[in-house]
Amino acid sequence: MIRRRDFISRLGASSALASPLRSRLVARLSFTDTVANQEQESGTPAKLNPTPIAVHPKNPKYFLFRGKPLALVAATEHYGSVVNRRFNFDRYLAEAADKKQTLTRLFLLFRELQSARNPYSPLKPESPDYVAPWPRTGPEQAMDGEPVYDLDQWNGEYFGRLHRFLSRASDLGIVVELTVFSNTYADHIWALNPLRSKNNRQGIGNVDWPEYNSLRDKRLVERQEAYARKIVQEASAYDNVYYEICNEPGGGLPNHATPDEVDAWQDRIAHVLRDELRKLRRKHLVVGQNAFSYASNFSQNFDPSFSGNLLDAVNVHPLPNLHLAGRTYQLGNFMSKELQLIEFRDFFLATQPKPKPCISDEDNAASLYRDDLGWTIHRKRAWMAVMTGAHYDYIDFSIQVGMEAGTEESRRKIRLWMKHLSEFIHSFDFIHARPAPGWIEVKPPHVVEAVLAKTGEEYVAYLADGREIADPTAIEPLHGTLAFSLPAGRFRVCLYSPTGGLYSPSVPVEGGKRVAFDLAPFQDDIVLRVTCEKERQVVG
Incomplete structure (x- = not known):
């Protein structure tokens, strides 16, 4: 039993909802076990459930994995588990599973360099520690001073690491996003790529970096296709993977590949991935995003990503100038500590009519800041994404x-907070729920809300302080009246702490009318959960 005062102290505020029920037990939850089916032998592909992760047939905004609904929730390492020889991915995956992380993102080729706004990470290994799909054979030196690569051979060390990683993730029930290619961003990063002409024995890839993700160099594209097919051949036996075509594809620099050219290249790579999957009789998902534009100011139109058959699910990197359904959204600048919670919520709400899952795939609003401020920003954005029917990943x-x-x-x-989010959403029947903007009729000032509702049965509302850190009043707690309407019936209302992972005692209420409560002061965020009496087996 958790005493009420212990809950209140962990929640950080007194609960007006709890006060009439001092003697009641804290509501208990029977959480769905999303880290399921761990019977495979470590080091072998998953065999008990041969059907890979798929879009859920009853709700196309979510996934079906090993017979259970799945929301993707992750604070992932910076994608270098396989390409960085020094990285102990067994330790990483074990901790991720303990924190109920359902996703990890894995870059299969790209590596980069540390900069003032892009901190050191597993994706920035020292050159001797970088493991590529091709072996370094020399005798010439590559641009990083190490031996050049031989593109006519595959690297056994690389594919051994890949299989061990995927097998261990499968054992733990963690889904892996396999990012096949990436934007290469600048010449000094292109200089690290095995597919640049000065870095391989075959002289493949004699292009400027913006042409790497285009069809302009036929020989380069042929090698890219061979590598993509090899990845599918090696990884398709696993049921816990899906394929991302390219991380952050972009074009439009003067005299270089346009966004349309980059998308034509993505079409080709997607065809290659699906063709190889067809040959192997596998039905894995292919995900990604249409190319952004460098022209003038950064901008990205997501309407093409949600239409057509190129993508099974859409990855979104929350940034400024994202266009969808006739509106432009400002989701915050890179490493800026900008919360932008209303814009963030409204963008993902706007994706709801689109019959594809939407993943906030790499949120870097404040990931540079490993402190309470940065972590709180990402906790709020994670909850907001998930409570609008989307999925969420940020770099830890x-x-x-x-x-x-x-x-x-x-x-x-932050890692415990993400566990609370994963446990919470998987305790709720999100497959049969829908976002319910407007359900909260009255709320305290500065509160930004997102609601998922299984109408008449259960409602969950995330209530967050939307003030930016530059606002001098942002340190003040929130409080005030909260009101919403319920259909006829008997309900129970309780609060949940995103930081403490605890429930308040529940309060009985009668539906068929507007229900109003005075929320006692709280800091940052809180969750309201309203459950019909007949559904009480879900909440205790």
Whole structure:
């Protein structure tokens, strides 16, 4: 039993809902086990459930994995588990499973360099520690001073690491996004790529970096296709993977590949992936996003991503100038500590009519900041994404070589908070729920809300302080009246703490009218859960 005062102290505020029920037990939850089916032998492909992760047949905004509904929730390492020889991915995956993370993102080729706004990470290994799909054979030197690659051979060390990683993730029930290609961003990063002409024995890839993700160099494209087919051949036996065509594809720099050219290249790579999957009689998902434009200011139109057959699910990197259904959204600048919670919520709500899952795939609003402010921003955005029917992943830069489980502080803060979110959403029947904007009729000032409703049965409302950190009043707690309407019936209302992972005692209420409560002061965020009496087996 958790005493009420213990809950209140962890919640950080007194609960007006709890006060009439001092003697009641804290509501209990029977959480759905999303880290299921761990019977496969470690080191072998999953065999008991041969059907890969798929779009859920009853709700196309979510996934079906091993017979259970799945929402993707992750604070992932920076994608270098396989390409960084020094990274202990067994330790990373074990901690991720403990925190109920349902996704990890894995880059299969790209690596980059640390910069002032892009901190050191597993995706930035020292050159001797970088493991590529092709072996370094020399005798010439590549641009990083190490031996050049031989593109006519495959690297056994690389594919051994890949299989061990996928097998271990499968054992733990973690889904892996396999990112086949990436934007290469700048010449000094292109200089690290095995497919640049000066880095391989075959002289493949004699192009400027913006042409890497285009069809302009036929020989380069042929090697890209061979590599993509090899990845499918090696990974398609696993049921816990899906394929991302390209991370952050973009075009439009003067005299270089346009966004349309980049998308034509993506079409080709998607065809290659699906053709190889067809040959192997596998039905894995292919996901991604249409190319953004560098022209003038960064902008990205997501209407093409949600239409057509190129993508089974859409990845979104929350940034400024995202266009969807006739509106432009400002989701915050890179590493800016900008919360932009209303814009963030409204963008993902706007994706709801589109019959594809939408993943906030790499949120870097504040990931540079490994402190309470940065982590709180990402907690709020994670809850907001999930409570609008989307999925969420952000880079946890506390995870490094030698610290593959994060730091002690990150484990008891952001990583534990993400566990609470994963447990919470998987305790709720989100497959039969829909976002319900407008359900909250009265709310305290500065509160930004998102609601998922299984109408007449259960409602969950995330209530967050939308003030930016630059607002001098942002340190003040929120409080005031909260009101919503319920259909006829008997309901129970309780609060949940996103940081403490605890429920308040529940209060009985009669439906068929507007219900109003005075929320006692709370800091940052809180969750309201309203359950019909007949559904009480879900909430205790």
